[in-house]
Amino acid sequence: MLFLKRNQKRNQKKKPKESVLTIRENVTSMWFYHFALDGKPICGTSDLTMPTNVPVDAWGWVSDHIHERYCPECTKRYNKMNIG
Numbered sequence: 001m002l003f004l005k006r007n008q009k010r011n012q013k014k015k016p017k018e019s020v021l022t023i024r025e026n027v028t029s030m031w032f033y034h035f036a037l038d039g040k041p042i043c044g045t046s047d048l049t050m051p052t053n054v055p056v057d058a059w060g061w062v063s064d065h066i067h068e069r070y071c072p073e074c075t076k077r078y079n080k081m082n083i084g
């Protein structure tokens with residue numbers, strides 16, 4: 001959680017102040033991540049997710065051991081948000 005707070009401060013210029021962007025992990029699929037605004041996955045999935053301490057900047061990073069996966073729909077929507 002400390003991690004996230006630090007990260008959010010750093011990215012303050014990029015995103016709307018009223019919403020907090022975080023990364024959440026699917027409860028049923030291990031190492032499958034979604035972007036979430038105020039705790040709700042932005043792709044609108046009905047899958048259960050749980051909070052992580054993964055910094056938003058780490059989105060897309062895949063380690064050799066874990067092979068993290070990232071929701072393609074969340075990626076699309078996040079890119080749209082950034083482009084505006």
Ligand SMILES: [Zn+2]
Nearest residue numbers: 034043071074
């Ligand atoms: Zn998603």
